[in-house]
Amino acid sequence: MATVVKSFTIDGIDAIPVDIEATTLDIGGNVSSVSIIGLGDQAVREAGDRLTAALIHSGYFMPSDKVILNLGPGDLKKRGSHYDLGMAVSLLSETGQISPSLNLRDFIFIGELSLNGVLRHVNGVISMAAAAGGTYKYIVVPDENAREAAIIDNIRVIGVHRLRDLTDILEGIVPIEAAIFHKENDSDINEEEIRANKYDDDFSDVVGQEKAVFGALYAAAGGHNMLMIGEPGCGKSMIAKRIAGILPPMTDEESMETTRIHSIAGTYNAMRNLMRRRPFRAPHNNISMNALIGGGHDAMPGEITLAHNGVLFLDELFEFSKHTLEALRQPLEDKIVTVSRVNRTNIFPANFMLVAATNPCPCGYYPGSRCRCTPKEVFNYRKQMSGPIMERIDINVNMHPIGLNITPGRKENKSSKTRSSAELRERVVNARRMQAERFKGIPGVTCNAQMTDAMLDDFCPLDSEGARRLERAALMNSYSPRMVKRTLRLARTIADVREHENIMAEDVKEACSLKVNL
Secondary structure, eight states: OEOOOEEEEEEEEEEEEEEEEEEEEOSSOOOOOOEEESSSOHHHHHHHHHHHHHHHTTTOOOSSEEEEEEEESTOOOSSSSHHHHHHHHHHHTTTOOOOSSSSGGEEEEEEEEOOOOOOEESSOOOOOHHHHHHHHHHHEEEEHHHHTTTSTTTSSEEESBBBHHHHHHHTTSSSSHHOOGGEEEEEEOOOOHHHTTSSSOGGGGGOOHHHHHHHHHHHHHTTTTEEEEOOOSSSSHHHHHHHGGGGGOOHHHHHHHHHHHHHHHOOOHEEEEEEEEEESOOOOOOOOHHHEEETTTEEEHHHHTTTTTTTESSSSSSSSHHHHHHTTHHHHHHHHEEEOSOOEEEEEEEOOOEEEEEEESSSTTSTTTTTTOOOHHHHHHHHSSOHHHHHHHOEEEEEEOOOOOOSOOTTTTTTTTTHHHHHHHHHHHHHHHHHHHHHOOTTTTOSSGGGOOOGHHHOBOOOOHHHHHHHHHHHTTTTTTHHHHHHHHHHHHHHHHTTSSBBBBHHHHHHHBBBOOO
């Protein structure tokens, strides 16, 4: 009878149980061979050689019979090298090389084996530990992943360095209680984690550009998408990089979801706590559509999923390929992205705030006297951004160069008022607190930008003057119905920042002024 142990595979950001079965067959000829079945990828198929070397270097042997390792269910695609440890345990138990004193059904085994039997760090451990919690007693992971797995409270984590360390635990040579990883006993001071939760860039560094700063404030307060247009050096990137620092702290649920995503993608560095700093992703403009949206051979999360619960910054927006930008339509609207392949369909979360910056033309100086572009060049440059994408951006700000005062000992635009990130963050947090109370009990809605069309009548009523202003702006600027509704959501956010109980006419006016046409 085959020996069965448990592991997990990753599907999207969720973990699905996998049975690892091992058996040997005497087919004559005294020739050892390893066959791994169960719809595995290249990493799984190569596990046979890793397994053979790891067993031998750990003081065990590879049976001379035919070895069959099955990863079930057989119709579910398996990817990754983290099945190695489960394969080794099931084979050692099946061949009688170890006699576990503990019930293997209480364990989840995760880890890649090196050729000398040392376990290597793997991705996705948090999702696996979360799925195992409450069902299994223990999860065995490489010692480099122990802190990460210990984030989950309802399962005991065993971090091992070598295969032999694990077999000693299973056979009772090392008491299992001594092998369990305890967070409270982990006294290492992770300075990197402390630094990671602080933002070095502050809005007090921004001189002038008051309209753009207020646009950033409203974007952060309501979760709105924002586009800044202006000449090179006017401060677009400077403002964008500071927006993440004024967003409200993540909730525990958001932190867990964000940490799981980055654990699967391999961008989480095994800090002992959940990620508390909101992601800020800034991909280069030559990024492929699969890298931005998600996909590839193994359907991995893209940049929009890595920016989930945070900010996706697209600098030099019109330098991105039109095909890539058009792929943002559905995620911007639905806050999820569906990646379909022949054998599987993955749904990744993509609730990010889009912040974009661009020059007005190829040379960057349109419509000033320094511009060298022809009208056709300007038109071709701007047509990279289609109308449907522009409609999904709530705040558009035209920025102009600030004046310089280079007199020694004096700052640029010294008379301009600057606002610190702490001051802006306080206003954002207050506005978000109002929204949390407003949307209490409504699943999936935490900020104004997430309101459905049906909710606008209840939460965004206008007085007669506000309605007239919005209607006049819509007629003058040819707003589509979607743009009208997005402007209404923005007006609700401006009212929240100003602590207005109802949307005032001045809030509508401000919202319309932040919707400039390209």
